[in-house]
Each structure stands twice: as structure tokens, then as C-alpha cells.
Amino acid sequence: MFANPLGLLSLLAIPAILTIHFLQRKSITIPISTLFLLDRTQREAVSGRRFERLIPSVPLWMQILAVLLIAWLLSEPRFQKENSVQRIAIVIDASASMQVFKKEAIATLKSKLPDLQGSASKMEIVLLSAHPGTDRIYSGESAEELLAALEKFTPSAGVTDPSYALRLARSVVSNEGIIIYLTDTPIEKLPYEARLISVGRPVENVGFTGVSFENVEGALTFRAIVRNYGTSPATRSWSLVTKNGRSEPREFEIKPGAFSSIQAAFPTDSQQVRIELSGDEFPLDDILPMIAPQPKELKLFAATSPAFLDLSKKLLRSLAATTSSNDTAESDLVITSYDPLDPVMPLSNAILFVEDPSSAGKYLSGGILAEAHPLMDGINWQSLLVRETLELPRNPTDRVLLWQEKRPLIFLREELGKSILCFNFDLRLSNATQQPAFIVLLHRFAETLREKKIAPQKLNLETSQPIQITSAPGVPLQISAVDPAGNSLKPPAAGFALASPGFITIKQGEIILLEAASQFADTREADLSKTAPSELAAFDNTSSLQNHTIPDPLIRLWILFLLLALIVAWYFSNGKQRNVTEKPELQANA
Numbered sequence: 001m002f003a004n005p006l007g008l009l010s011l012l013a014i015p016a017i018l019t020i021h022f023l024q025r026k027s028i029t030i031p032i033s034t035l036f037l038l039d040r041t042q043r044e045a046v047s048g049r050r051f052e053r054l055i056p057s058v059p060l061w062m063q064i065l066a067v068l069l070i071a072w073l074l075s076e077p078r079f080q081k082e083n084s085v086q087r088i089a090i091v092i093d094a095s096a097s098m099q100v101f102k103k104e105a106i107a108t109l110k111s112k113l114p115d116l117q118g119s120a121s122k123m124e125i126v127l128l129s130a131h132p133g134t135d136r137i138y139s140g141e142s143a144e145e146l147l148a149a150l151e152k153f154t155p156s157a158g159v160t161d162p163s164y165a166l167r168l169a170r171s172v173v174s175n176e177g178i179i180i181y182l183t184d185t186p187i188e189k190l191p192y193e194a195r196l197i198s199v200g201r202p203v204e205n206v207g208f209t210g211v212s213f214e215n216v217e218g219a220l221t222f223r224a225i226v227r228n229y230g231t232s233p234a235t236r237s238w239s240l241v242t243k244n245g246r247s248e249p250r251e252f253e254i255k256p257g258a259f260s261s262i263q264a265a266f267p268t269d270s271q272q273v274r275i276e277l278s279g280d281e282f283p284l285d286d287i288l289p290m291i292a293p294q295p296k297e298l299k300l301f302a303a304t305s306p307a308f309l310d311l312s313k314k315l316l317r318s319l320a321a322t323t324s325s326n327d328t329a330e331s332d333l334v335i336t337s338y339d340p341l342d343p344v345m346p347l348s349n350a351i352l353f354v355e356d357p358s359s360a361g362k363y364l365s366g367g368i369l370a371e372a373h374p375l376m377d378g379i380n381w382q383s384l385l386v387r388e389t390l391e392l393p394r395n396p397t398d399r400v401l402l403w404q405e406k407r408p409l410i411f412l413r414e415e416l417g418k419s420i421l422c423f424n425f426d427l428r429l430s431n432a433t434q435q436p437a438f439i440v441l442l443h444r445f446a447e448t449l450r451e452k453k454i455a456p457q458k459l460n461l462e463t464s465q466p467i468q469i470t471s472a473p474g475v476p477l478q479i480s481a482v483d484p485a486g487n488s489l490k491p492p493a494a495g496f497a498l499a500s501p502g503f504i505t506i507k508q509g510e511i512i513l514l515e516a517a518s519q520f521a522d523t524r525e526a527d528l529s530k531t532a533p534s535e536l537a538a539f540d541n542t543s544s545l546q547n548h549t550i551p552d553p554l555i556r557l558w559i560l561f562l563l564l565a566l567i568v569a570w571y572f573s574n575g576k577q578r579n580v581t582e583k584p585e586l587q588a589n590a
Helices: 006-024 058-074 103-115 143-152 164-173 305-319 435-454 540-546 555-589
Strands: 078-080 085-092 123-130 138-140 177-184 195-199 204-214 218-228 234-242 249-253 259-264 273-276 287-291 298-302 322-324 333-338 351-352 368-370 399-406 406-415 418-423 457-464 477-480 504-506 511-519 550-553
Touching: 006 058, 058 123, 058 435, 078 234, 085 164, 085 322, 103 143, 103 177, 103 195, 123 143, 123 164, 138 143, 164 177, 204 273, 204 287, 204 511, 218 249, 249 259, 249 298, 249 351, 287 457, 287 504, 298 305, 305 333, 305 435, 418 435
Parallel strands: 085 123, 085 177, 177 195, 298 322, 298 333, 333 351, 351 418, 457 511
Antiparallel strands: 078 550, 123 138, 204 218, 218 259, 234 249, 234 273, 273 287, 287 511, 368 399, 399 406, 406 418, 477 504, 504 511
């Protein structure tokens, strides 16, 4: 290989040399005695042949040799180093939209890898996912094995910033290595000197964006939302599929960028149901698996006080899957009061209010401050009015959630596996029940208790959504998964829903803790209108040549041969001229 291929243009001097030597005529001496022996000059011979046959000579061969040596030196030949390695890190976009362009990505890599190897004798390739926290997809020296690993890889994540993976790739290949980011959407500038290959193209897509459930006249109904992400009107059909069969396809039209809804009663004879749209190039959002939702049941007990009974009724109406209980021992949540004259704390999870039998005091003054806590995020207590009452005794481990000046109004006590939300004022002597923040706080606290409860539940989740499973310690969980058609799938990692549409079941012993349907509803990944191709920018091979090749070790010898060739050519050319000048003198003397 040559560092300066333009140096080979000097070989054009060889035709010039040959032309010059063609034009040279060999002088011939013909002795004659009389003029009548000369041929009569013919008019037709005025313009004769310009080129004679090529006459080999030492100057000719030396000049050609000199041109070859000059071309060799000017082109700067370099030879491949033994065991030189080009390190290449390929970071592939792991977003779900890449499933559409997987074949294009494989074909593009197959065509680009030979150029990426450059001048090295071999290459080391690392294939990484842009999604943080994932293992290497491939690491080795074989392009065929790399493409096979890429064929098995299924991108399913959401929108991901590739910066972390690109930084990891740079640390793997060092400063001399090459980093390629393979995606479907062009990016203006990539960090860590990474190069971009985009294999996307605009694709028309229609798919589901989500589903909601509602009880209408005692029957469970679903409402699925369909969106057209394309730029032209689309016609699709949908069918409801259960274990008993498939409904007749129903056709509908949807305008570009518009939403449409599909509403029907949820089948009572099936647990796992799916809606299927007529297919397009992005199949992930064409299937919507569903399961009849069933949260964990929460049993609620309220004390006999009229204020608490009314509050209990409001919670029962507003909280899903909540029933009334008459036994505190079996209840998941108790709403009760604390009487300073009879200071008995509840033995279960509770919402506790101070009950002050004395006369009402004046309203508390001072600023109200909410502490940073998930129960208090985003809610406003500034309009809360509380009268002076007796206080609850606080433990050092209690977490105060709301202050008014130095008095704690609300605090959380967690001990012995139970949680008590303590209101350090008399509910009857405040306007708390008129505050939206009060109702939101009670809902949040009840939902935290629901999450901690070990009980069966049925949920509709988004793909790869984190899920919290509360289970008994010491007993392993059994996770099984199937695709929408009922074929077995590899179970997901613990704590996550399936990465593709399907159904998942989690058991502990004989108890089913979770039955869930995973639905693809990522509208950013389903929108393929901005995907576009982008070619890999040309590489500067200078650094590759410097790192993986060495210059010609015989360069000094070739320079010496060039000087010798020039000297020999000069000597024989001058010797010929001397012979030509000497021969006329000898003939004249004769």
C-alpha cells in the first residue's frame, strides 16, 4: 500500500522517454564514388515516416529504471505490521424502532467492516447496546460471528441517550480505535469522536397507544386508543382474539396524526385477551394484550366515631378494590383516634388522629412547611387551618412530614412492620377534610400499604415497565411468560415486565402473586416519520497507516540505485555524442 498514491503519476514519464527514443534515428555512413548511383528523389517521399523502430540502449533502460525508482519513492510505500490490530467498537441503538431496520443494519455493517479494518492485519470488534446496564452483545475478531450476534439481538428499549455507551466504547478501544454508532435517526454531533451510521427511513405506522377499563352497568369494558403516526390516511381492521376464537375483522379509517378508539365489553369467559390490528412494518404496537385488572384487595376498618365513619365511606368509594372490615385484626388499614386520657396506640397499619375532649383552643399561627417525602410530593398545605389541641407523643424515629412553626402536624411512624400516619391535631377542629392535599395524602398512604401486602393482583403493564412484587422471604419466585399467541417466552428479569407484548405470571409456591399483560405503548418509538438514512463519513487513513504499517526498509538502497542509474544513463549518453563527433574527423582525414 502507498501513503501517497499520487506519486505513481510519475510513471507517465515512461511513455515520454519511449517517445523520445522512437524519434531518434541511427546515423548510417554510406561511402559512394559517383552521384549517379543515388536514387532519383521522388516528390512522394517528401513526408516520410517520423517514427523508427525502438533501438534498445543502456541510457533507455537506465532512464526507465530511474522513473520506476522515483515513482516508488514518491508514492511512499508502506508494509503491513505483523499482528497489527484495528480496534472497533460498535454501539447499536437499542430502541424498539430499530427492529424495523435490523436487516438494513446488518447489511450495512457487512459492507463497511472491510473498510473499517483499514491497514491492520486483523480487527478486534466489540458490539455494545446503547441501553445502559446491558452486557456486551459480542466481542471477538470474526465479522461473521458479529453479524450472527447482531441477528439474535432484539432492540426493545425506549429512547436512549447513547453518551454513556459511547464513553464506555471509547475506554474499550482507546484513542486509536474506531467507534461507530448504529441507529435509525441521524444525530448532528456525537461525543467521543464517534462516527454515525443511520439506516432508517420514513415509515407509515398505525398502532395502539394504550388501554383503559371501566365498569359500565356492572360489566367491564375496555377502550383502546389507536394512533396514525404517518403522513397519509390509513385504513386498518381490528379483531378481538380470545381462547375461544377470533371475532370478525372490523375496518376503520384514521386520518394522519389522528387518534381513534376501539371500545367493547371485556369477554367474561377469558382471562387473557388481545386485540390485533392489520399488520404494518412495525408489528410491536399492532397487538394489544389485555387482562381484566384486579388490584390487591385492601380491607378497611373505621372506628365508631361519626367523623371517622364518614371518612371511611369516602375512602371506600374513591379507592379501588377496597372493602369494609369489622375486625381490626384482619384489616389492612385502620382509621382511628388517639385519646390522651386512654393512650393506646393501634397494633396494625393505621391513620391516627388526636381526639381532644377539652375545649377548642385558638388557631395555630406560623408558616406551614412540608418535608421532602414521596407522600408529600406536589401537594399544597398552605390553606390548612388547625386549632390548638393536645399532641401525640413522638418517638425519635418518627418522620415528620408537615410542620407549622415548631409543631409537627403530620408525622409517619414505622416500626415492627407496621406504618402509622399520625395527624397531630383533632380532625374535627380543622378544615383538613376540605383540603385536596388531605385526600391525596390518604390515598398515597393507602396505596403504599397495598404495595406492601402479599396478595394476588392482575395488572396491565407497558413493556419493560418496572414492577414491584411483595413476597414472603426465603421462598423463590417462579416466573413464566408467553407471547400473545400463547407460545413460551424467556422470562424477563425479576422486577420488570416483558420487553415485548405478551403475558407474564409470577408465583410463589402455589400462590399466584401477579398475572399481567405487557403492552407496547411507547409513542416516541412508534413514530417512524423522522427516521432517515445517513452514510458513514469518509475516514482519514493517515493515522491508520502510521499505526499499522512501516515504511520501506530498503528506501536508502533504492536511492542509491537511482543515483547509479542516472550516472550510467548520463555516461553512455555523453559517450555516444563523443563517438559521433570523432567519426567525421576520421573520415575527413582519410
